[in-house]
Amino acid sequence: MDALDRQIIAALRANGRATYAELGRQVGLSASAVHERVGKLEGAGVITGYHAVVDPRLVGLGVTALVGIHPSDTGDDDDVAAALARLPEVESCYAVAGDEAFVVKVRVATVDDLERTLGRLRRIDGVARTHTTVVLSTRFESRPNSPEEVAGALLASRAE
Amino acid sequence: MDALDRQIIAALRANGRATYAELGRQVGLSASAVHERVGKLEGAGVITGYHAVVDPRLVGLGVTALVGIHPSDTGDDDDVAAALARLPEVESCYAVAGDEAFVVKVRVATVDDLERTLGRLRRIDGVARTHTTVVLSTRFESRPNSPEEVAGALLASRAE
DNA sequence: ACTGAAAGGGCTGTGCC
């Protein structure tokens, strides 16, 4: 993982369909060299996949909510996580510190669907209670920020 | 937006680097037809981009937190959102219903960095207070669930 | 709106530095 790898990763985070030739031009390498590096990054699990990003509203999933999952005294976290993974409307699932065991992001079509989904969540074995925060608008999401940028910002913050 | 478009979208959500020829094979269309459809989906804003997904830990961003942003009485939400967007460690930002104005997802290298970031967040004009939930593990994230699957699950739920 | 053809370019393996 050198500076070239990081540049390639940043480029692929910005445009996941960039060709190897294009990436090569950006970082000053031949297409075959980039091809090899990307293959290694994928093999090492650094790059885990490539995904098209879709406007949820335009595919009929206009309602987003963040739901905190309070665990019951009995019940295994891994089992709860597995049950959460079985619900396709649960898009992300984080195990967290604090009163809640998990925070999940849910996407559905309508508030009626949200109500139904919350019912299903509460009925999971090991779930005592949910705490729902409805998303009014997504200002930005999954920004492809390079670690470099983050590091730079944190350095600047340190210097303050 | 017909069934073919939805199939193509689902395929590109699963593999953002799928070739047009490959997509055509999957949905039973020629590569040129797929090419045209994808172009229209991009133009209509249904597909907003393609991104490589990277394991945050392997690029030195091993600490994730969800931070609720409580607004002060004075201060404009849009200004706060703009200030949040300027911090690269803030990966996502949702305006939410409830006590908090926003919930943001933050990724940094260390808990020291997290402390610094929280300081920067609190210093934003219009931010009264933050409430931080540290992520212990990401069970799954940004799963490419097709709206069909979600609709199916919700239908099943309705029938229960 | 899709197909099929054709030209151009990218992909990806091999051999070599």
Added chain:
DNA sequence: GGCACAGCCCTTTCAGT
């Protein structure tokens, strides 16, 4: 590890339906 080359496949455009 990277480059150059080469064969093949894909992309992209365009006429035809």
